[in-house]
Amino acid sequence: MNNKLIELACIIDDDDIYTNLVKRVIETKKLCKNLIIFKNGKQSIDYFEALLQNLEDSKIPDIIFIDLNMPIMDGWEFIEQFTKIKNRFNKLITLYIVSSSINPVDIDRAKSLNSIKGYLVKPIVINELEVIFNKSA
Numbered sequence: 268m269n270n271k272l273i274e275l276a277c278i279i280d281d282d283d284i285y286t287n288l289v290k291r292v293i294e295t296k297k298l299c300k301n302l303i304i305f306k307n308g309k310q311s312i313d314y315f316e317a318l319l320q321n322l323e324d325s326k327i328p329d330i331i332f333i334d335l336n337m338p339i340m341d342g343w344e345f346i347e348q349f350t351k352i353k354n355r356f357n358k359l360i361t362l363y364i365v366s367s368s369i370n371p372v373d374i375d376r377a378k379s380l381n382s383i384k385g386y387l388v389k390p391i392v393i394n395e396l397e398v399i400f401n402k403s404a
Contacts, residue, residue: 271404273299277328279311279345280304280365281337285389289332292393298400303328307337308345319355327358330403332387335366335373342366343376350382361403363387 276299280286286304293302305311311331318326331349335342342364353360364377367389377386387395 272297273329273400273404274325275299275301275303275328276400277311277331278302278304279306279308279331279337279342280334281306282334285334289391289396292396293400296393296397296400298397299329308333308340308342308348310339312340312345312348315349315352315356319352322357327356328360329358330361330363330400332363332365335364335368346380346382350380353382363399365389365391 276293278286278289290302290304293299303314305314333342333345340348346362349362361384362382363385364373364383365387366373368374369388374386377383385399
């Protein structure tokens with residue numbers, strides 16, 4: 268077991284049941300110190316753009332789990348916007364797509380993007396989540 272914890276993880280997903288479940292798993296398994304949750308890509312992009320104004324390293328997540336299907340700004344739109352600004356952060360930020368979509372088009376598209384570390388299909392397996400956090404810490 269890795270003793271180094273991820274400082275901050277981020278979940279971008281509009282599914283309250285999913286986010287509450289993952290939050291409980293992360294807290295119970297002590298996978299990271301802090302967690303921020305956004306309901307859609309727009310909320311999270313606004314957050315990241317505000318961070319660029321006053322870079323506070325403690326508020327930049329180490330890892331982001333993003334859903335594809337959300338209102339206002341979906342996961343693909345978020346990834347497109349985030350890719351434009353992520354290099355302005357002085358930190359490596361790992362992105363994982365977490366989706367209920369098993370559409371090969373989505374999976375292939377995710378694999379074609381260098382910014383995406385992995386594609387996880389909901390429901391997430393707890394062990395899978397632990398491995399990702401331990402590998403990223």
